[in-house]
Every structure is written in C-alpha cells, then in structure tokens.
Amino acid sequence: MGGQTDVSPSQLVLGVRLRDDARFDNFHGDRNREASLRLLSVFRQPAGLPVVVVCGDSGTGKSHLLQAACHHAEAEGKAAVCISIAELEPFGPEALAGLDAMDVVALDDLDRVAGKADWEEAVFHLYNRLHDDGHMLVVSLSEVPGSLPFLLPDLVSRLHHGFTVQLGIYRDDDRLKILMARAEQRGLTMTDDVAGFIMRRAPRRLGELLGILDTLDENSLQAQRRLTIPFVKTVMQW
Numbered sequence: 001m002g003g004q005t006d007v008s009p010s011q012l013v014l015g016v017r018l019r020d021d022a023r024f025d026n027f028h029g030d031r032n033r034e035a036s037l038r039l040l041s042v043f044r045q046p047a048g049l050p051v052v053v054v055c056g057d058s059g060t061g062k063s064h065l066l067q068a069a070c071h072h073a074e075a076e077g078k079a080a081v082c083i084s085i086a087e088l089e090p091f092g093p094e095a096l097a098g099l100d101a102m103d104v105v106a107l108d109d110l111d112r113v114a115g116k117a118d119w120e121e122a123v124f125h126l127y128n129r130l131h132d133d134g135h136m137l138v139v140s141l142s143e144v145p146g147s148l149p150f151l152l153p154d155l156v157s158r159l160h161h162g163f164t165v166q167l168g169i170y171r172d173d174d175r176l177k178i179l180m181a182r183a184e185q186r187g188l189t190m191t192d193d194v195a196g197f198i199m200r201r202a203p204r205r206l207g208e209l210l211g212i213l214d215t216l217d218e219n220s221l222q223a224q225r226r227l228t229i230p231f232v233k234t235v236m237q238w
Contacts (some may be wrong), residue, residue, distance in 0.1 A: 043072050054167065070106050106140075185196075
C-alpha cells in the first residue's frame with residue numbers, strides 16, 4: 001500500500017495558478033485606467049518598492065491588478081504568486097510560511113485579517129523577510145491601512161512605506177465598456193442592444209456582471225447559440 005503524501009499549506013499556495021485573463025493590457029474602463037498605468041510604471045522600476053497597496057471597494061479591479069502584477073513579474077523571469085486571504089484563512093497564518101522565496105507575493109483582501117493578531121504578525125514577518133531579500137509584497141485593501149482595524153502598528157507603518165493607489169467605483173459607461181471588451185476577448189459577439197439589456201438587468205457590482213458573462217459564455221458554447229436578448233432572457237431567467 002502506498003502512503004499519502006502530506007502537502008503543506010504553503011505548497012498548496014505556491015501551486016495556485018494565475019488567471020490568464022487578468023493582465024495590465026486588458027484592464028479596461030477609464031475610471032481606473034490611470035491608476036493601472038501608475039502601478040505598471042512602479043513594477044517596471046529596476047529597484048522595486050518593498051510594498052504596493054491597492055485600495056478600493058469590491059468590484060473596482062483590485063484582484064485584476066494584483067494578478068496583472070504577478071503576470072508582469074513572471075514575464076520578467078521572476079517567481080510570483082497571487083492568492084486571496086479568503087483561500088488562506090482555513091489553513092491559518094502558517095500558510096504564509098515559505099512565501100518569501102518568491103520575488104513577488106500578492107495577497108488579495110488583506111483586510112479580512114485586520115484585527116486578528118496572529119495573522120497580522122505573520123504578514124508583518126513576511127513583509128520583513130521579503131524586504132530583506134529585495135522582494136516585493138503587493139496587497140489589496142478595502143481602505144487605506146490607517147482606516148482599518150489593524151492591531152499591529154508596525155504592520156500599518158510597513159504598509160505605508162511603499163506605493164499606495166486608490167481605485168474608484170466604476171461608472172455605468174465603464175462597466176459597459178468592460179463587459180463588451182471581455183465578451184470580445186472570449187470570442188463572443190455582443191451587440192449594443194444585448195449589452196444594454198444585460199446592463200439594465202444585471203447587478204451593479206462589476207464582479208457579478210462578469211459572472212453573468214461567464215454563465216452566458218458557457219451556455220452559448222454548449223447550445224452553439226449566439227448572444228441575443230431572448231437567449232440571455234432564457235439563460236438568466238429574466
């Protein structure tokens with residue numbers, strides 16, 4: 001009988017793959033375009049900053065930009081990992097052990113552990129190890145660090161040491177542009193009428209809007225149907 005191989009939480013984290021559709025060159029929408037370009041210029045600097053903080057509400061593109069940062073690092077031959085804190089929480093703060101071997105570590109939704117002393121200490125030590133090795137930590141937060149209930153002042157201080165960018169909530173015209181650009185990227189033909197219909201019925205949060213596109217893409221492929229208003233109505237039960 002063969003024995004089972006134990007896999008450590010950090011090994012699981014290092015095995016997480018980046019999303020192919022989240023890069024700087026397909027970050028659409030005018031609202032946060034300037035912010036994405038500023039971030040890209042930071043990542044292109046030969047001597048990188050120790051930490052980059054991306055702040056914004058849900059649905060403003062934080063996760064996309066963290067993924068894009070890691071894609072950019074990999075294109076330069078660096079080792080990078082991007083993972084949501086929500087995926088790490090079941091494993092405890094020990095999941096961060098060993099990540100300092102990476103050139104770029106991106107932690108999405110870091111504010112989920114604000115107020116949790118063991119997690120804050122683990123992130124603080126991860127930052128220090130990355131900094132000592134000339135590596136970079138990239139995090140996303142719902143607000144600037146000083147506005148969140150972090151318990152460890154030293155962690156807040158470290159997060160303020162780098163580059164912080166604030167993302168704004170998308171306007172309807174940006175959400176429409178992003179929807180149509182993502183559809184085109186998937187090879188879907190979406191007319192203005194269909195896009196307008198989806199926009200009128202869909203939730204306002206960008207993540208939910210793109211989730212609808214995922215559903216329509218899958219059903220369109222299975223049914224070999226193009227996107228029409230009747231087809232969208234049927235699939236989404238609107």
